[in-house]
Amino acid sequence: MTKVPEPGSYRHTIRLFLLLGAVLVIALVVRSLLVPDSFGVLGHFRLDAIEEARQSVLRHMEQDVCQDCHDDVVGLHAKDAHAKVSCETCHGPGAFHVAAEGEEGIHLPEGQRPCLVCHELILSRPGDFPQIIPEDHYRFVGVREFTTPCTACHDPHEPLFMDRDLRTARLHPLIHRCRDCHAGRFDETLARPEEHPPIFQCEYCHVQIAADFAQRPHRQVRCTTCHLFFRESDSSGRILRDADPRFCLLCHRDADFRSDEAPPSIEWPDHRDDMAETEGDLQKQCIDCHQDHIHPLKVKTAAVAGSGSEE
Amino acid sequence: MTVEFKNSRRQMLKLLAAGSGLLVFPIGSLVASERKPTADGKYIPYWAYAVDTTRCIGCCACMRACRDENDVPEGVFRTWVERYRVDRDGEVKVDVATGNDHVFEPVEGEVNRAFFVPKLCNHCAKSVCNQVCPVGAAFNTPDGVVLVDQAHCIGCGYCVQACPYGSRFINPDKHVADKCTFCYHRITQGMAPACVLTCPRDARLFGDLNDPKSRLNVLLRQRPYRLLKPEMGTHPECYYLGLDREVV
Numbered sequence: 018m019t020k021v022p023e024p025g026s027y028r029h030t031i032r033l034f035l036l037l038g039a040v041l042v043i044a045l046v047v048r049s050l051l052v053p054d055s056f057g058v059l060g061h062f063r064l065d066a067i068e069e070a071r072q073s074v075l076r077h078m079e080q081d082v083c084q085d086c087h088d089d090v091v092g093l094h095a096k097d098a099h100a101k102v103s104c105e106t107c108h109g110p111g112a113f114h115v116a117a118e119g120e121e122g123i124h125l126p127e128g129q130r131p132c133l134v135c136h137e138l139i140l141s142r143p144g145d146f147p148q149i150i151p152e153d154h155y156r157f158v159g160v161r162e163f164t165t166p167c168t169a170c171h172d173p174h175e176p177l178f179m180d181r182d183l184r185t186a187r188l189h190p191l192i193h194r195c196r197d198c199h200a201g202r203f204d205e206t207l208a209r210p211e212e213h214p215p216i217f218q219c220e221y222c223h224v225q226i227a228a229d230f231a232q233r234p235h236r237q238v239r240c241t242t243c244h245l246f247f248r249e250s251d252s253s254g255r256i257l258r259d260a261d262p263r264f265c266l267l268c269h270r271d272a273d274f275r276s277d278e279a280p281p282s283i284e285w286p287d288h289r290d291d292m293a294e295t296e297g298d299l300q301k302q303c304i305d306c307h308q309d310h311i312h313p314l315k316v317k318t319a320a321v322a323g324s325g326s327e328e
Numbered sequence: 329m330t331v332e333f334k335n336s337r338r339q340m341l342k343l344l345a346a347g348s349g350l351l352v353f354p355i356g357s358l359v360a361s362e363r364k365p366t367a368d369g370k371y372i373p374y375w376a377y378a379v380d381t382t383r384c385i386g387c388c389a390c391m392r393a394c395r396d397e398n399d400v401p402e403g404v405f406r407t408w409v410e411r412y413r414v415d416r417d418g419e420v421k422v423d424v425a426t427g428n429d430h431v432f433e434p435v436e437g438e439v440n441r442a443f444f445v446p447k448l449c450n451h452c453a454k455s456v457c458n459q460v461c462p463v464g465a466a467f468n469t470p471d472g473v474v475l476v477d478q479a480h481c482i483g484c485g486y487c488v489q490a491c492p493y494g495s496r497f498i499n500p501d502k503h504v505a506d507k508c509t510f511c512y513h514r515i516t517q518g519m520a521p522a523c524v525l526t527c528p529r530d531a532r533l534f535g536d537l538n539d540p541k542s543r544l545n546v547l548l549r550q551r552p553y554r555l556l557k558p559e560m561g562t563h564p565e566c567y568y569l570g571l572d573r574e575v576v
Contacts, residue, residue, distance in 0.1 A: 053480065062467030066477035073513035076397045077522045102528040106389045110396045110522075130429075135387040135528060139434045141411050141442035142385050146529070251382075 076110035083111065086119060090174055098177045098245070107131060107173065132167040144193065145248035157237075158268050159279025169274060170267050178261035183247055189256035190217060192246045230312045243311075262289075265303040373536040374472040375510055375565075377451070378544055378553070382570040383531040384444040386411060388430035390523035390532060397511060397522035404497045406508040407448035407523055412574060414441045420574045445575050446532060448523070449474060449495035449508035450556060450564030457487035457496060457505075466505070472537070472565060473512055478504045492560045510534070537565070 055064035083104045084091045094100065105111055113122030126132075129151065138148040155163055158170075167173075193216040219240045220227030230236060243264075248254040262285075271282040289301060308314055386409055394406050411432055413421045416439070425432050451474045458466045458474065465481035468474055476496075481504040488496045488505060499506035511521035515534070519525070524534045535544025547569065554571040555564050568575070 056464065059470065060467060061464045063464070063477050063480055066465075066467070066475060066480065067469050067512075069477075069479065070475050070509060070512040071516050073398070075513065075517075075519075077393060077514075077519075077525055079519055079525065099528075101530055103525050105393070106526040106528050110393070134389075134429070134431055135385055137434065139386070139432055140413065140437070140439065141432070141444055143382065143443075146385050 074112070076112045077105050078111040078115060080104060082115060094174045096182075097175045097179050099173065100183075126173075128166050129164075132171075132173070143248075145191075145246065145254065159276045160274055161276040162274055165274045169272065170270075177245060177259060178263045179245070179257065179259060180261050181257060183255050183257070186247075186255040186257035188253055189246065191248065191252050191254060192219075192241060192256075193217065226312050233309070233311060235311050260302050260304055262301075262303050372470050372538070374538045375451070375515060376472065376535065376537045376544060376567065377448070377510065377565065378533040378535075378547060378567040378569055379446050379571075380531045380533065380569040381443055381445050381572070381575075383529045384409065384446055385529055385531075386425070386432050386444040387528065388425045388432075389526045389528060390446060391425065391430040393522040393526040394508075397514075398509070400506070401499065401501050404500065404506070406495075406506070407446065410445045410447060412441075412443055412445060412572065413437075413439050414572075414574055415439050441572060441574075443572060445568070445571070446523075447493070447495075447556075448566065450493055450562070450566040451508075451510065453563035453565060454561065456490045456492065456560070456562055457507075460486045460490040462486065469512075473510050473515075474507070475509055475512060476505045476507060478502060478506070481505050492557050492562065493564075 053063045053065070056062065058064040080091065080103060087104075091104070094102075094104075107124075107126050109124035111123065116122065133151065135146075136148055138150050142148055152163060155165070160169075223240075227240075230240075243259055244256055245259055246254050246256045266283075266285055268280045269282050271284050275282060289299075292306075304311065304314065388409050390407055391405065391409065394400060398406060400406050409425050409430075409432075411423050411425075413435075415421065415437065418440070423432070451472060453468070453472065455466070455468060455474050458468060461481075462484065463480060463482055465477040466474065466487050467477065478499075483498055483504045485498055485505070488498060496505055496507045498504070511519075511523075514521055520534055521532075524532045533544055533547065535542040537545060539545065544567075548567055551569050553567045553569045554575075555567065557576065558564070
């Protein structure tokens with residue numbers, strides 16, 4: 018038999034409210050246990066998470082840290098074409114190396130692959146960036162073994178022996194190369210030449226030098242191989258002449274990995290010391306004697322409209 | 329049963345006034361991160377990122393550096409590089425660097441245009457991923473970085489689906505959402521993110537939008553740029569300089 022509440026009794030209502038109150042208290046307790054402390058201070062998230070994200074371990078150091086111990090290499094590096102390549106791009110994160118006080122923990126790249134990651138000719142790579150097809154490059158400079166590491170000739174810390182700061186080099190209109198747009202080895206004939214956008218080639222302006230250069234032993238070498246061009250904007254860049262003897266020696270130094278069809282090679286610095294004209298003169302550059310192998314270094318202008326000059 | 333309003337017209341007007349007040353001053357604006365110093369006058373930067381697609385050479389040094397710096401497991405990426413090829417018929421082909429070395433394979437063929445596009449989290453000012461997180465584990469910091477509270481994340485993956493840029497993934501080791509943090513532990517110490525540090529061509533730039541003299545601001549004033557998917561209304565903070573029209 019159920020007990021019938023007296024008329025005017027509010028016990029059932031009070032019970033209901035007590036129950037609701039208990040649920041509310043439990044909910045609040047559970048919520049305070051589940052919701053982290055710093056939640057909602059700045060927004061709908063845990064403020065401490067920002068501090069935790071800040072506590073992650075540093076793996077990459079900065080150039081300054083490398084310079085503390087490797088001042089000589091960093092100084093050399095900062096002058097040449099790889100100046101903008103940070104140490105850790107090639108050598109990997111430096112934190113372990115610093116923690117081990119320089120004993121270990123640094124990556125020393127070997128072979129061709131680390132260089133080709135940037136310098137292999139692949140489609141989409143900007144044309145103003147130096148790229149090679151490895152086999153063609155090795156054949157051109159007469160290297161017998163295709164497995165010879167790049168570092169046999171090129172010092173990655175001083176790849177081009179640039180003799181002046183790029184920022185003071187001469188401004189030059191943008192130089193286009195075929196591989197700005199064309200992948201592969203350019204042996205295909207252009208299908209629709211009338212549609213080709215106008216481009217400047219060296220001989221358009223430097224008429225005399227180009228004509229003269231075509232008769233010289235170096236005619237297979239592109240102008241931009243020695244006249245290094247660095248693009249700065251959509252229309253211009255910096256051009257500089259590389260006349261450092263060590264730059265010439267990149268192709269002409271005698272080495273056991275070179276084949277007989279190699280470019281004429283010499284022993285260095287014996288070659289300089291053996292010659293009567295240069296003996297003892299460390300300032301002598303290759304082109305002081307071997308000018309006739311490239312092109313005249315002084316070219317008279319003004320005779321032909323549109324002809325350019327080279328120092 | 330009918331509800332009777334006493335002074336119903338007055339109540340109605342009050343309700344309307346309160347409602348329109350909420351519309352004009354939404355409560356969200358009180359907590360949303362804004363580009364301004366805090367109340368105590370302490371300077372707060374607003375970090376942003378720029379990618380110069382005309383300079384990228386696709387060496388993927390950024391991907392390797394990111395992996396080393398942030399212990400990103402194999403198979404998932406906080407940042408990645410895409411290669412776009414627009415062939416003679418206008419058809420667009422996209423591929424990404426593969427393998428553990430993250431290098432692009434040489435491909436043959438004639439193209440009209442071809443270029444690399446590095447991608448990463450856009451750190452949207454109005455990020456979608458934060459809005460869908462059911463537990464409040466995704467958030468914008470006051471200095472403009474979108475972070476994941478990995479201690480709080482339940483790994484439901486809703487944010488991964490919501491991100492229009494595909495920047496998020498579920499970390500296979502930790503089983504929680506993971507993404508680019510702009511290397512938050514580095515930038516708060518005044519260092520550049522690992523990808524910016526290791527980029528050999530300055531294709532990746534990082535800076536403070538609140539500082540009018542920062543290199544990033546100077547570049548954004550001088551050069552044309554595009555944002556990725558601006559129509560999504562996410563206000564991405566990753567500016568693409570010289571970006572081709574085919575990139576989405």
